[in-house]
Amino acid sequence: MKYVLLVAVVLLGGTYAWSQNAAPTFNFVEYQKTFPRTSDAWKRKEDTLRKQFLEKGMAWPFRYMYLRSFKYDSQLEVWVKNAPNEPFQLFKTYKVCALAGTLGPKRMQGDYQVPEGFYYINEFNPRSQYHLSLGLNYPNSSDRILGDSIAPGGDIYIHGSCVTTGCIPVNDAQIEELYILAANARAQGQEFIPVHIFPIQFKNQKSSDYLAKHVKDFPEYTALADELKHAYLYFEATKRLPVVMVAKKGNYVIEGVIPPAPEKPVKVVKKRDPRPVKEFTGETFAVVNKLPVFPGGNPGFQAFIDKLSHEMAQYLDEGQKKAYVMIEFVIDKNGKPGYAKVLKGGNEELNDKLMDAFDAMPDWVPAVRLEQNVSIRLKQSLYIERPEAAASTTSSPSSSATLNN
Secondary structure, X not given: OOEOOEEEEXXXXXXXXXXXXXXXXXXXXXXXXXXXXXXXXXXXXXXXXXXHHHHOOOOOOOOEEEEEEEOOOOEEEEEEEOOOOOOOEEEEEEEOOOOOOOOOOOOOOOOOOOOOEEEEEEEEEOOOOOOOEEXXXXXXXXXXHHOOOOOOOOOOEEEOOOOOOOXXXXXXXXXXXXXXXXXXXXXXXXXXXXXEEEOOOOOOHHHXXXXXXXXXXXXXXXXXXXXXXXXXXXXXXXXXXOEEEEEOOOOEEEEOOOOOOOOOOOOOOOOOOOOOOOOOOOOEOOOOOEOOEOOOHHHHHHHHHHHHHHHHHHXXXXXXXXXXXXXXXXXXXXXXXXXEEEEEOOOHHHHHHHHHHHHOOOOOEOEEEOOEEEEEEEEEEEEEEOHHHXXXXXXXXXXXXXXXX
C-alpha cells in the first residue's frame, strides 16, 4: 500500500506523521498578551496545578503532554511525562460539558460534527469569545482527502464557555488549566501537543454497545472506528503513542503491535480436609428452667458475637459482600461448649473458623432443669459483612445474641 508523502517526527516515545502539503503553522506569541504569565490569575492557577501534581506524586514542570477526548463519554484526558522514552501518566480527566453531532468524523462545514482522528494543538487564542481556546489542526491530511473538497470546515477548538457547534467545550476554570498546561509544555520545548479524538471510551461497555449499534446502522464507519480502536488499545497497553499515517485514499493506518494482556494469576485453592464434626452422644433437653449463661451474661455473649462477625468477614468468598450463617452448638451439663456445626450459610473455610471459635468459647454456667444441671443444644445466627459494604449502606442487620434451643 502506498501512502501520501509524509514528514515524520519522533514525538513523545511514538511517531506522529502528517502530510507534507499540510505543514504545521503555529501561533504561540499571542497567548501571552491578554493572559500573560506575569498576571496574578495565571500565577494563582499555575500554583493550583503545581499542588495538584505534587499531590499525585508527579513532577512539575513536565515536558510532554498528550490529550485524548471521548465524544460519547464527554471526557477529555490530560497525560504527561518528562522524558521521550517514559510512558505517559494520567494527570486529570475533565468533563466535556456540551456535545454537537453524533459519532463519526467531521466531513464538511456546518455539519456540527466534532472531528474524530489524530490532531495537534496549532493555536493559542487568549481573545476567544469562548474565554480561552486551543486550536486544532483540523482539517488534517486525512480530512482533506475524505472531507468536502471545497468546504471541509475548520476552526475546531478546545475552549471554555460550555457551548459548542462542533468543538470540545469545557468550563472556564478548566480551559484556564488546560491553557496553562499546554503553554507550559510548549515552554519546555514540546512543539507538537497531540490531541486524539475518539468516538467512545472503549473500556466502557455501555459505550462499546452504543458504538456497535451505530456501526451496524452505518457500516461505512467501520474502518475508521477500527483504526481508532487500534490506536486506543495500543496506548492503553503501552502508555506510548502509536505511529499514525494516512494512506493515499485518506484512511488512517495505525502501526503498533498491541502487546497481549498479561495473564491473570491463577488463584491456587489449597485442598483441605473437611473439618470433622463431632456429634454429641449424651442427652440434651429442649425445655429447661434456666438457660445456660455465657461469662458476662447476655452483654458478654453479644460482644463475643459482634467481634466474631467482624473477624469472619475476611473469610467471605471473593466478590461476596455479606453472609447469613446459622450455627448449632452444645453446652453440656458441666458448662463445657462444643460440638458446633453450621446448619446453613457460609463457605467451607468460613464455617470451619466459626465452628472452631464456638468450640473454643469459655465455660458457661450450665442449664438447669428440675434443679439439675443438664446439657442443651442451642442455635445462633450471625450476620457477616465486609467493612466496605457496611460503610456504603445507611443501615445493616446485625448479629443479635439470641439463643434458640
